[in-house]
Amino acid sequence: MTVTPDAQAAAALFEAFAEAFNAKDAQALGALFTEDAEFVTIFGNRMRGRAGIETGHAAVFTHALSGNRLVPGSVDVQLLAPGVSLAHAAWTREQLTDAPAGTLPPATGIFTLVLQERDRGWLLRAATNVQHAVPPTRP
Secondary structure, three states, X not given: OOOOHHHHHHHHHHHHHHHHHHHOOHHHHHOOEEEEEEEEOOOOOEEEHHHHHHHHHHHHHXXXXXXXXXXXXXXXXXEEEOOXXXXXXXXXXXXXXXXXXXXXXXXXXXXXXXXXXEOOEEEEEEEEEEEOOOOOXXX
């Protein structure tokens, strides 16, 4: 399989996202997004604009995610149009051994990402984070 520039960009952006997450650096995380980006959390909260994404992540980095580490997984990319790609990126959230109370438990999930090529390269235009859940069983 040939790795396209948009696939390389998606993988690099997701790796940079994980690095910023693990450093609890909301500003570095926000810099990966366009000014008009949107981010939907696993709780269904919607963060609007780069500033909103930074502010929202700064808040969760101090409590719910303070004792977590994000491990990026596979990234599948589809070019939608010149300069616009759709990516699905798998993740694992690990809980650190010294995690404070209130830290989210270990889990896995997937991001749906929209990447847009801009003057300064590929950036995230939209992200939706979904945590895997066990479907209910029928009695």
